[in-house]
Amino acid sequence: MNFKKLKVFTTVCDCGSMSGAAKKLYMTQPAVSQAILELEEELDVHLFDRINKKLLLTYPGEVLLEYARRILVLVEEAQSTMKDIANMNTGKLRIGASTTIGTYLLPEIIRTFGQKFKNIDIPFAIDNTGVIEKMLLENSIDIGLVEGPIHSKEIIVKPYMDDELFIICSKNHPWAARKRIGPGTISEQNIIIREQGSGTREVFENTMSKHNIPYSIKHVLNNTEAIKKAVEANIGVSVVSEIAIKEEIKSGRLVKINLEGVRFLRKFNIIYHKDKYHSKLFEEFLRHLCSGNF
Incomplete structure (x- = not known):
């Protein structure tokens, strides 16, 4: 039949x-x-x-x-x-983003894309890089934006934009008046850092290991906003993305510290499975990301 x-x-x-x-x-x-x-x-x-x-x-x-x-x-x-x-009159694109990107970049990316394609459904998930990588491998999302290294050979990684992490402290911390410190002073401080699987933590640990700088992790929090509040309360110091601290630095609530001879540099990356079919909607979203019009 x-x-x-x-x-x-x-x-x-x-x-x-x-x-x-x-x-x-x-x-x-x-x-x-x-x-x-x-x-x-x-x-x-x-x-x-x-x-x-x-x-x-x-x-x-x-x-x-x-x-x-x-x-x-x-x-x-x-x-x-x-x-x-x-004809792009309807559709669905599932997006995943690691925490920093998902909190500080993704909302505007989705808002401006939604203005161009009003009937497109764009569900999104925000978690650490490790979880977003796993979701791609399980086909739970179609495309991801992450700040941490990707380990699976099944995933295509395309550099998206540069980012830099900075050590931050409270305005009441002794470092606040200096704004530049030597590597040796880090070991004396309580470090507040993201959880395992976080791109921020992996970049921090890899960079510190590369320069043979000792450090002591005191608190582990899985939320950048919580980390900033803890640092502002002078519980410890931390390292976060520059895009996450713009308002706090401008208002003076947090102070950005330079570590002599060390920079925490990384790339934000677009990731998707190597076998993923590139629909018109998928390609249009990639173009939107690369245009920077948001």
């Missing part, structure tokens, strides 16, 4: 004759009759009675007609929806 035979069947029912259906479908009458015969043989039922030269539906025919109409409506709806998706 296929779509074409169901279409022929419903058209015969609507027209009340094989000849009428043939004319409407631009087919020959024998071709219409053959399609009905094949359908009857395939289903092992009799669909029409021929009484007084009229075609009348049998009970199996009535049941099939109900299903056939529902099937054809669904097919037409599917075709219409696929057309809308192809």
Whole structure:
């Protein structure tokens, strides 16, 4: 049983004759009759009675007609929806972002993209880089924006923008008056840092290890805003992305500290699975990201 035979069947029912259906479908009458015969043989039922030269539906025919109409409506709806998706009139793109990007960049990215494509559904998830990488591998999201290193060879990594982490302290901390410190002084401080799997933590630890600088982690928090509040309360010092502290630095609530001879540099990256199909919506979102118009 296929779509074409169901279409022929419903058209015969609507027209009340094989000849009428043939004319409407631009087919020959024998071709219409053959399609009905094949359908009857395939289903092992009799669909029409021929009484007084009229075609009348049998009970199996009535049941099939109900299903056939529902099937054809669904097919037409599917075709219409696929057309809308192809023309970017509707669609869905699942986005994942690591915490810093998700908190400070992603909302504006989604807002401006949504202005261009108003009927597109854009669900998004925010978590650390490790979780976002796992979600991509499990096909829970279509595309990701992360600040930490990616470890799977199944994922394509495209550099997006540069970022720099800075050590921060409270305005009441002794470092606040100096704004530049030597590497040796770090070991004396309580470090407040993100959890394992965080891109910020991985960059911090890798950089400190590269320069052989000892440090002591005192508190682990999985939220950048919580870290900033803790530092502001002078509980310890931390390292966070420059984009996360603009307001606090401007208002003087936090102080940005330079570590002599050391910079915490990293890339924000666009990531997606190497086998991911690039739909028009997917490509359009990539273009939006690279345009920087947000």
